[in-house]
Amino acid sequence: MMKRLCVWLGLFSLIFMLAGCGPKPRLDAARINSPAPDFTLMEIQGKTWTLAELKGKVVFLHFWATWCPSCREELPAIQRLHAALPEDQFVILTVLYNDDPGRAKYMAGRIGATFPVTVDPDGLAAQVYGLTGVPETYIIDQQGILREKFIGALPWDSPESRAVLRKYLSRPSLLE
Amino acid sequence: METIRKWVQVIFTLLSNGSWNFLVTGAPLYQGPLKVLCAPGLNCYSCPAATTSCALGSLQQLLGSLRFSLDSGQYYFGLYVVGGMGVLGAMFGRLICGWLCPFGLFQELLHKIPSRKFGVPRGLRYLKYGFLAFFVILLPLLVVDEFGAGSPWFCKYICPAGTLEAGIPLLLLQPGLRQSVGLLFLNKLFIMLAFIVWSIYASRPFCRTSCPLGAFYALFKNARLVKLRLDASRCTNCKACHPVCPMGVKFNESPDDGECITCLACMNQACKFGAISLEVGGVPVGGGVVAPAPAAAGRE
Numbered sequence: 001m002m003k004r005l006c007v008w009l010g011l012f013s014l015i016f017m018l019a020g021c022g023p024k025p026r027l028d029a030a031r032i033n034s035p036a037p038d039f040t041l042m043e044i045q046g047k048t049w050t051l052a053e054l055k056g057k058v059v060f061l062h063f064w065a066t067w068c069p070s071c072r073e074e075l076p077a078i079q080r081l082h083a084a085l086p087e088d089q090f091v092i093l094t095v096l097y098n099d100d101p102g103r104a105k106y107m108a109g110r111i112g113a114t115f116p117v118t119v120d121p122d123g124l125a126a127q128v129y130g131l132t133g134v135p136e137t138y139i140i141d142q143q144g145i146l147r148e149k150f151i152g153a154l155p156w157d158s159p160e161s162r163a164v165l166r167k168y169l170s171r172p173s174l175l176e
Numbered sequence: 177m178e179t180i181r182k183w184v185q186v187i188f189t190l191l192s193n194g195s196w197n198f199l200v201t202g203a204p205l206y207q208g209p210l211k212v213l214c215a216p217g218l219n220c221y222s223c224p225a226a227t228t229s230c231a232l233g234s235l236q237q238l239l240g241s242l243r244f245s246l247d248s249g250q251y252y253f254g255l256y257v258v259g260g261m262g263v264l265g266a267m268f269g270r271l272i273c274g275w276l277c278p279f280g281l282f283q284e285l286l287h288k289i290p291s292r293k294f295g296v297p298r299g300l301r302y303l304k305y306g307f308l309a310f311f312v313i314l315l316p317l318l319v320v321d322e323f324g325a326g327s328p329w330f331c332k333y334i335c336p337a338g339t340l341e342a343g344i345p346l347l348l349l350q351p352g353l354r355q356s357v358g359l360l361f362l363n364k365l366f367i368m369l370a371f372i373v374w375s376i377y378a379s380r381p382f383c384r385t386s387c388p389l390g391a392f393y394a395l396f397k398n399a400r401l402v403k404l405r406l407d408a409s410r411c412t413n414c415k416a417c418h419p420v421c422p423m424g425v426k427f428n429e430s431p432d433d434g435e436c437i438t439c440l441a442c443m444n445q446a447c448k449f450g451a452i453s454l455e456v457g458g459v460p461v462g463g464g465v466v467a468p469a470p471a472a473a474g475r476e
Contacts, residue, residue, distance in 0.1 A: 066244070067237055069327040076322075098207070106248035107323050132350055133205060133222070152356035 029130040030138070036146040039125040041093060041118035044101045049093055049118060051144065058168045059140040060092045063131055065099040066107050070153035071135040075111060077156040081165075082115040084157075089169060095120050097134045141168045177444045181275055188217065189278040193225035193341070198349065214257060216264050217277025218389050220335070222342035224349060231261050232312060232389045233331050233338075240316035240326030247324045261392060269400035270393045273383055274437030279337040280383055284422070286375035296378050296424060300385040301435060307334065308388035330388060332360070336368035379422040384435065394434030401457050404438055406431035410451035417442035417452065427452065 030037050036059075041049045051059065062078060064071035082092045092115040096104050104117050120126055129138060132151060139148035147168060154161050192215040195206035206227055214231035221230045238254035245252050264272060273280050287293075311334060316326040331338055343361060347353055374381040383390050406427065417427040420442055423435040427442045428451075443452040443463040453463035 066323075066325070067241060069240075069321075069325070069332070072321055072323055072325060100250055100252075103244070103248050103250045106250070107244075110323050149352060151350055151352040 030128060030146050030149075032146055032149060034146060036138070036140040036144055037125075037128040039120070039128070041095055041120055041125060043116045043118050044105050047116070049116065051140065054091055054140075055144055056142050057088065058090045058142055058165070059138075060090065060165075061125075061129070061138040061140065062092065062094045063097045063126065063129075063134050063136045064094055065097045065134050066103045067099065068134045072107070074135055074153040074156065075107070075113070077154075079111055079113045079115060080157045081162075082113075085169075090165075092116070093118055095125060097123075097126060097131065139165065139168060142170065177440050181439060182281075184275050185277075185281040185284075188276045189219075189281055192217070192219040192228055192278055193223055194227045195225050198224040214260055215276075215278075216268075216272045218279040218335075218337045218387060219277075220331075220338040220341040222338065222346065224342075224345050226341070230331075231257065232335075233328055235261065236312055236316045236326075236328035236330060239313060240320075240328060242317060243320055244323055244325040265393045265396040266399060267401045268393075269396045269403065269438070270390060270434070270436060271400075271402055271438035272393055273387070273390050274439040277383075277389075279340075279387075280380060280437070282340070283371075283375040283380045283382060286372060287379050287422075289376045291376050294378050296381055296384050298424065303385045304387050304391040307386055308391040312388045333363070334367060334386070336364070336371045336382060339364045339368040379424070383437070384423055397432050397434040397436070402438065403455060404431065404436060404440070404443060404463075405453050405455045405460070407451045407453065410449045412449055412451075414449075416446040416448065420446045 036051060038051045039049075039061075043049065060078075060081075064075070066072070078092060078094070094115055094117050096117060096119050101117070101119055108115075108117050135153050137148075137150040137154070138146060139150075141147050148164065156162075195208075205222060205224060208227075210227045211221075211229055213228045214234055215226075215228040216231070218232065219226060219228065219230055221228075221233050234254065234257040238252075238257050241252065307330060311330040315329040318326070319329075320326045339361075343364060347357065371382045371386075404427070411428050413428050415426070415428065417425075421427065421436075422439060422441065423433075423437055425433045425435050425442075427433070427436070438454075440454065440463075443454065447463075450463070453460045455461060
């Protein structure tokens, strides 16, 4: 009886030990309908993007990776969305996650992408936005409030997706 | 020995899935330094608790990105994945299935549910080599998208371990994911449920018919370092080893069978003549002695 108890105690101790080894939770993680956390992203070409500089514009923050099949499927639709909207109102920032910028640059080049491909130094943006995986997309309105979080790939040029984005544009007719 | 094996299986399942703080914090998948390692058994990378990667998933990613790597000039060939799987296979072969695989343990536990038990038709064992050849190697390598990159076909369309360990838990933990549930997920859910039900009635049906990782390790059946050996001079062909084998191996007829997971059931629970022994690198390390009476054997 005592022997069995010791074995179970040992097992539970192992579980508790392993549970304590994971990443610490972020108390300041982004929440829907709350101010979006600021970020600093580095474009592959060298330009730096911060959320603070994008006030007054809708920001489409998209995390992706070249090794992720659904991210690759989504990429052309994001480019079409980018081509359809003026940059003074709607900014698309794609953020590379656990990937090589050279591969991303090549992939973006294959579809003639004109949206910025950025890297997230030390993964800080991924942490504060509570990224759960890729692809994942966040919509930040013109006041800097985080409005939407989409997990997984979406057909961004479909009528349904455009209807969601239209709500946040000052000139919704741009997405008619 | 069976009790020791069960504990090894439990401990390896916990080690492969040791990041449990998602229950408290809702933190995303563990992405720490251990994730560069591949679990020896079948264990999904995307399980919220997974501490390691899946060897099979990594192999598909590697093959799927091969053409893209060559085209883009970013050369990543994943030597570690292929090398690691090869080393494990050459050392242990399918012993990994019997001792270290979480999905193998899951099927064994399901099989303990009282019910009428059935065998698995022997011809179905070859199916897993087809899954390895087509869904893990050829389709990821040859069917590529506009970027020249392939998909992990087995993970995407078949793997019941992925549905069990990642698909369902992630849908429960992240309501936002539910919008993406479609036919693909329902198909995988059906496959998983089919194997769960099948596991109750037959022993390890996924390992025996469909696991490409088992098929890969089985390729080392003649060359592996740790294996069971049959002493033909002691074997009486009594066939006592047939009913105890969870993989349907007839050990006295085919001691180098690719299905043998070295669970040692035949050596410890069946053979009364010491005809089966365990050897490492050709050196006997256990067995080969007359088995105790069944009543005593049950108290190991």
